Amino acid sequence: MDAAEFRRRGKEMVDLIADYLENIEQRPVYPDVEPGYLRSLIPEEAPEEPDTYEDVVKDIERVIMPGVTHWHSPYFYAYFPTANSFPAMLADMLSGAIGCIGFSWAASPACTELETVMMDWLGKMLKLPEDFIAGTHGQGGGVIQGTASEATLVALLAARSRAVRMILASDPQRPETGITSKLVAYSSDQAHCSVERAGMIAGVRMKKIPTEQSDKYAVQGETLRRMIQEDKAAGLIPFYFCATLGTTPSCAFDHITELGPICNAEKIWMHIDAAYAGSSFICPEFRPLLNGIEFADSFNFNPHKWLLVNFDCSTMWVRKRSDLIGAFKMDPLYLKHDHQDSVCSTNPNPLIPLCLTLSPPLPQTTSQHWQIPLGRRFRSLKMWFVFRMYGLKGLQDYIRKHVELAKEFESLVRADQRFEISADVVLGLVCFRLKGSNEVNETLLKRINNGRKIHLVPCQLSGQFVLRFAVCARTTESRHIREAWRLITQLAEEVMQELPH
Numbered sequence: 040m041d042a043a044e045f046r047r048r049g050k051e052m053v054d055l056i057a058d059y060l061e062n063i064e065q066r067p068v069y070p071d072v073e074p075g076y077l078r079s080l081i082p083e084e085a086p087e088e089p090d091t092y093e094d095v096v097k098d099i100e101r102v103i104m105p106g107v108t109h110w111h112s113p114y115f116y117a118y119f120p121t122a123n124s125f126p127a128m129l130a131d132m133l134s135g136a137i138g139c140i141g142f143s144w145a146a147s148p149a150c151t152e153l154e155t156v157m158m159d160w161l162g163k164m165l166k167l168p169e170d171f172i173a174g175t176h177g178q179g180g181g182v183i184q185g186t187a188s189e190a191t192l193v194a195l196l197a198a199r200s201r202a203v204r205m206i207l208a209s210d211p212q213r214p215e216t217g218i219t220s221k222l223v224a225y226s227s228d229q230a231h232c233s234v235e236r237a238g239m240i241a242g243v244r245m246k247k248i249p250t251e252q253s254d255k256y257a258v259q260g261e262t263l264r265r266m267i268q269e270d271k272a273a274g275l276i277p278f279y280f281c282a283t284l285g286t287t288p289s290c291a292f293d294h295i296t297e298l299g300p301i302c303n304a305e306k307i308w309m310h311i312d313a314a315y316a317g318s319s320f321i322c323p324e325f326r327p328l329l330n331g332i333e334f335a336d337s338f339n340f341n342p343h344k345w346l347l348v349n350f351d352c353s354t355m356w357v358r359k360r361s362d363l364i365g366a367f368k369m370d371p372l373y374l375k376h377d378h379q380d381s382v383c384s385t386n387p388n389p390l391i392p393l394c395l396t397l398s399p400p401l402p403q404t405t406s407q408h409w410q411i412p413l414g415r416r417f418r419s420l421k422m423w424f425v426f427r428m429y430g431l432k433g434l435q436d437y438i439r440k441h442v443e444l445a446k447e448f449e450s451l452v453r454a455d456q457r458f459e460i461s462a463d464v465v466l467g468l469v470c471f472r473l474k475g476s477n478e479v480n481e482t483l484l485k486r487i488n489n490g491r492k493i494h495l496v497p498c499q500l501s502g503q504f505v506l507r508f509a510v511c512a513r514t515t516e517s518r519h520i521r522e523a524w525r526l527i528t529q530l531a532e533e534v535m536q537e538l539p540h
């Protein structure tokens with residue numbers, strides 16, 4: 040394909056994408072295929088001779104679409120949203136075309152610098168404390184990670200490294216393995232499974248802190264304090280706590296104003312996972328949910344969930360970048376560049392020993408020490424396009440609309456005596472169930488999903504099987520919510536006639 044054909048095909052592809060998204064609600068939201076469906080539809084080997092572009096495009100409907108779950112259908116209410124907007128898609132095309140690997144400033148200066156500035160823009164939209172903003176005299180800053188799971192792991196590894204360094208500073212003779220075997224991390228029993236997994240990957244104990252329905256599934260300070268004391272008495276070393284703002288099952292919020300001071304006093308790294316809810320903090324009315332951020336060592340959320348920036352874009356800030364970079368710094372000769380020191384000498388990056396001065400603050404000159412992979416895409420272009428083309432106001436309107444739609448669904452549920460709401464509706468997630476047995480609710484969900492008109496997933500809350508209704512697509516309107524509810528009540532009627540409840 041040469042540039043002339045690319046121009047033509049590119050325009051056709053944009054039309055195909057626009058058609059797909061404009062007509063998406065006519066497709067069954069959930070695919071009707073069995074595992075392995077695709078293998079039989081395409082050859083066992085890559086073609087020896089090139090296929091034509093027409094052949095490839097024809098196969099999109101034949102091979103791909105039958106197996107697509109349409110996350111951007113207004114009838115998709117499962118999991119949490121994944122973002123999708125036209126400005127972000129256009130920026131992604133440009134990012135693909137530039138195709139740089141931005142591991143250091145020299146590897147593509149615009150990639151490193153735009154990311155630093157976008158992270159500051161977003162940090163300011165969230166009213167983060169200055170400590171987290173790179174373009175200030177604080178010692179922190181932000182970086183784009185691929186996913187919230189990576190951010191949790193990176194924070195955990197940095198916390199582990201900081202804990203070991205602190206202990207060795209006071210007891211240099213102590214063997215490092217003896218320290219790591221005693222480390223203990225904490226998270227809520229409502230935390231995302233990626234937190235527990237981070238503990239497994241890092242090879243540290245991860246304890247789940249029990250929560251109660253009566254406390255709205257939030258971790259209580261007293262419970263954390265007690266567990267820390269018990270573990271210290273048993274010779275363990277508490278070093279990391281992952282708080283969640285907006286848990287996956289029910290969108291519960293840990294009390295970080297209460298938990299943060301405990302962590303700070305105990306020198307425990309507090310990471311905040313706000314993967315879904317974080318986007319809402321750009322609205323002043325939801326910003327109080329982030330109060331207590333000043334106690335955190337790191338904070339992460341996914342603009343790729345709810346801020347119209349297509350996957351992947353998971354934004355992470357640290358209060359003290361030396362804690363992060365100190366954990367992952369490697370400087371092989373082939374990654375060094377001329378501006379490493381000169382930028383540092385005016386940009387006091389306290390992580391790099393050559394930096395001597397403290398003003399004025401400048402962009403990071405490298406991202407390679409902030410993450411696990413070396414390579415990184417030019418993801419900040421998506422943020423730049425979206426932030427400029429929606430403006431803060433447009434983004435706030437978008438969040439508010441989803442919350443209003445969730446409230447509308449909540450009212451429909453509350454108005455029907457057969458159903459109950461299972462957790463407070465704070466943002467765009469409604470947890471609800473038929474009053475009755477788990478079996479009745481499981482059957483209802485199965486019927487809903489088998490119909491393929493709408494798609495929901497369940498969760499467990501206090502031993503109860505609960506249906507989660509998350510407002511997800513950019514194009515969801517009130518009529519979709521009402522239609523979804525009509526379908527749910529129709530199926531509920533059937534299920535209740537068939538099963539004792």
Ligand code: PLP
Binds near residue numbers: 187188286312313
């Ligand atoms: N944390 C929370 C609270 C989540 O809800 C999710 C996913 O929904 C994750 C982490 C994982 O996000 P990611 O896929 O970006 O790793």
